[in-house]
Amino acid sequence: MQTRSIKTYTLSFITIIVVVFILLGWYSYTRYEVASADIERLNRVISKDEITDAFRAAQNQALVIARSIASMDEAKQQLANPAFYDYWRDNRAPSGGVQHAALEAVELYTRYGAALAKTPGRELPKQLHVFEESAWLQLTDDGVRMQAVAPFKAAADDPDPQGFVGVQLDFIAMLKSVYNTRFVDLNTLRFDIGKDERITVEQAPGRVEYELLQNPVIDAWGRSTIGMLLLFGSILAGFSFAIYLFMAYLLERPLTGLSRYIDALRSGKREQIDPVLGGALPIKELSKVVMSLEEYRQKLSAAYEDLDQKNRELWTLAHYDSLTGSFNRRAYDSDWINILSVTEHRRIDVSLLIFDIDRFKVLNDTYGHDVGDRILIAVVNDIQDALRQGDKLYRLGGDEFVAVLLDSEPKFVEGIAARCRQRIESRNYKRMGIGEPVRISIGVAHTRATDVERLYELQREADTALYYAKRPGHSKIAVYEDSMLTDSLSLFSNRLAESVNKVIEDGTGLKLYYQPVINVQDGTVVYYEALTRIEDEKHLLEPPSIFPIVENRRLEVEFDLAVISSAMADLENGVIPNGVGIAINLSGTSILDELVERKLRELIDYNSKHPLTLEITESALITRLHTISEHLRHLRDAGFSISLDDFGSGFSSLRNLAEMPVDSVKFDISLVQCLTGEQRESGIIRSLAVLIAESGFDLIAEGIETKEQLDAIRALKFTRAQGFYIGRPEREIPRAH
Amino acid sequence: MWLRRLSLGALSMLFYGISGTITNTVSADVVELVVQPNIVALADYRAGDADKPALLILHGFLQTRTFSTIQNLANTLHDEGYTVLLPTLSLGINRRSKSLSCEAVHTQTFEEDLGEIDRWVGWLHEKGHKRVIGIGHSSGSVQLLAYATGKDHKQTFEAVILLSMLGLRPGIGRPLSYPGLKEYSLSYCKRYPATPEAFEGFARYTRAEILKILARLKLPNMIVQGSADVAMGIEWPRLMANRGAHVVTIPGADHFFNSPFEFDLYDRVIEWLDGK
DSSP: OOOOOHHHHHHHHHHHHHHHHHHHHHHHHHHHHHHHHHHHHHHHHHHHHHHHHHHHHHHHHHHHHHHHHHTOHHHHHHHHOGGGHHHIIIIIHHHHSSOOTTEEEEEEEETTSBBSSSSOSTTOOSBOSOOSSEEEEEEETTEEEEEEEEEEOSSTTOSSOSEEEEEEEEHHHHHHHHOOOSSEEEEEEEEOOOTTOEEOTTTGGGGEEEEEOOOHHHHHHHHHHHHHHHHHHHHHHHHHHHHHHHHIIIIIHHHHHHHHHHHHHHTTOOOSOOHHHHSOOSOHHHHHHHHHHHHHHHHHHHHHHHHHHHHHHHHHHHHBOTTTOSEEHHHHHHHHHHHHHHHTTSOOEEEEEEEEETTHHHHHHHHOHHHHHHHHHHHHHHHHHHSOTTOEEEEEETTEEEEEEESOOHHHHHHHHHHHHHHHHHSOGGGGTOOSOOOEEEEEEEEEOSOHHHHHHHHHHHHHHHHHHHSTTSOSEEEOOTHHHHHTHHHHOHHHHHHHHHHHHHOTTEEEEEEEEEETTTOOEEEEEEEEEEEOSSOEEOHHHHHHHHHHTTOHHHHHHHHHHHHHHHHHTTOSOTTOEEEEEEOHHHHHOHHHHHHHHHHGGGGGTSOEEEEEEHHHHHHTHHHHHHHHHHHHHHTOEEEEEEETSSOOOHHHHHHSOOSEEEEOHHHHHHHTSOHHHHHHHHHHHHHHHHTTOEEEEOOOOSHHHHHHHHHTTOOEEESTTTOOOBSSOOTTO | OHHHHHHHHHHHHHHHHHHTHHHHHHHSEEEEEEEETTEEEEEEEEOOOTTSOEEEEEOOTTOOTTOHHHHHHHHHHHHTTOOEEEEOOOTTOTTOOSOOOTTSOBOOOHHHHHHHHHHHHHHHHHTTOOOEEEEEETHHHHHHHHHHHOSSOSOOOSEEEEESOOOOOBOOOEEOSSTTOEEEEETTEEEEEEOHHHHHHHHTOOHHHHHHHHHHOOSOEEEEEETTOOTTOTTHHHHHHHTTOOEEEETTOOTTOOTTHHHHHHHHHHHHHHTO
16 A cells, blocks of 8 residues: 555545535535526516516506696697697696606697697607507617507596597606516517507517516525535635644644654654654654654664764774774774875875884893883873874884874974984883883885875885884984885885795795805804895895895794705805805794704704804894793704804893803994994903903904904904905805815 | 684685595586687686675686685685685686696787686676676786776776785796797796787786776775785885775785785785675
């Protein structure tokens, strides 16, 4: 069944009432017309008698007039002496007797019927043909006229008239004056009288046609009927309108409000109840429905609010980092899409700042995760304090944070970056139990472009800048320049990633370059340190390009396995002369890895011809000192010599050094360079070298680039040396060695 | 005597008022007299005491014998035993019984009226009344005066009583489109179509002419005037008296001696007649 609104039903109901009324009204009117026709037929019958009576009355009146003139002494005078008859007839006769407006002409006739005048007035005859009182109708050019004749008598009983009076009257005017008809319309009389024909009054009713007067009763009845219909119609219209208003008030208005309210609920609007429904409703059941609906709405609203709260919490959880309170990676991705849409086709400054805590992994491993977490919170607080109100800070993962600054000049952004760094580095971390400074590197990229692709590049550019900021010896804040792109290819280009992947997959492109490490006393090569290079079609990638991506992608184990395999291949191929050892650099992760350990045990077979040394950096070892130390002992037991690489670049104490299961300590190049520097520094380092050497460690100096440096370490307790002065890393070892 | 007249007059008025003309037709004989060829004049005749003179009472201008002033006077005088004859001048109309309208065609001359008076006087003589006294009212007085002072008549009166005597005021005739007829004004008639001959006879009897004729009147006479009848001026009774007439003025009475002054009139007339 098709549903319609209450208004439609109301209007349909009213329409039906109106149609029924119109039909009843039409039926009543037709009955009225039938009755009118019946009454008109009856009136026409009655009108026959009326017209007869009217004609007789007119005749009587005409005769009265004629008699009154006949009774005038003046008329008798004229009959006796007609010398001035014309004057009398024209002036006196019409006003002498019974005066009547219909009287048109008077004529006197002798007793023989001859008119006294030669030319009788109007159509009166010159000669009478009847000699008694009589009247007749005659058709003239001006219409029907009645002519009447009355005799003169000297006395009432005089049988012989002395003459006659003839009068002519306008018959219709006569009729109107003497007879007030109720049925016959005297204005419509149409006589059937021939020319020169005279008819008597008795004949006249049969020779006349006429229209009936509008019957006042019928008219009144008609008016009453029509008035009644109009009255009923008006009452019905008013009643219908009242019904409409009543229905509209009772049903349509609340139902419409209800419908509107439900529509609002359906569309998700959960505002207060519709004003129409807010008041008291006249229908109890409807009021109950509204109350139930309102109750449902309130429950629904509560459920929605609870859901909204949950959504907000979920959104918060989804978009905030639970540890630091900054926005998270999801929020960053979402906001970045918004930024792209906002900045599209607009020239607006967009700056991207990428923050990375230096050596956070070391700090985390050294002081524990709790301290690491507190460092992260402190860093976030410092960055947020330095940012403007409204600038968002996102934690992308680990110790990496990003801030996006809109509509800011590059200089201003650099100022913010500097402020961030200053705040972080000025914080007192001793409260957290950290005895060393916490530093942060910031990569900044800026653009003012409407091109979306350019914005996408912005993230890569900021990464590149960060990479530059983290490089040793560089400012901790780096603003991206295009020149960085070439240098950073090693880190971020797909080609580099592809090269690393190929190395990991099957060792393709990995080339070990060997730099000699000599005995400082006799200059003989003790062993060669295998330094990794990756060759592709155009470039030769070196460790500064290789290891960031390896570390970044946590590929240390796979990469070290490839290096070990490559070294084994070189040993197998006799790249290293017999009796000369080989040193391989391993990451801390690899030391702990079972596969690496297994691979190293395969390598041990070469130990007899080529004493094997494993180099591990101070920073790698210090992060998980105890765990790694345990593995290193096992490797020492297996035959490997352990060398602590880059000593002096980290923050390991001498106490830690004593606990480390290492055979030799390789001074970092920065320490070696200091040996020839200021007296105080070189003295400390010399003392340190002596101290370490006297503790039983072989001391190795790297970065020897001059004879002075070599002489200097030789004078100390250094037993071995390495550097460009001694020999550059080469793919092929000269046989002279 | 005055009371007796009053009572008789009142009874007569009461009776007349109730019976109207029927009284006349019952109590009076209607007398017909051919006054012109084809013209019969009518009169009321009531015989009285033989020893008293017969009274010919003539109506006024265009009136008939049924005019109330003379009719009531006639009734009263007849009750006093006088024979009364009230003729209606025919004015050229056969058996005239109604007053004639001013606007009717007037063709009868003044002399023809006097001729009819003469015939009626002669008729009284033939009836055996040797003594005839004429009583006229208004223009009837003028006509009786003219008749009494005229010389062309066969009969004569013994005396005349002239009530409400007047002089006629003729106007200038306006020609009509009907040959032989003019429209005049005469007496109270503003429009009076008449032949010049018919008009001239009346027009001759102006105020001055009346006074002149009165001076010639030799018969015993009495002129009764109402003091309120001032159409001829308040000096009119004195002027007439100066001409030798016996003028009696009834204080307050108008031209028609309407009630209550009619009784004064009756008393004066009867008194005068009884004195004869």
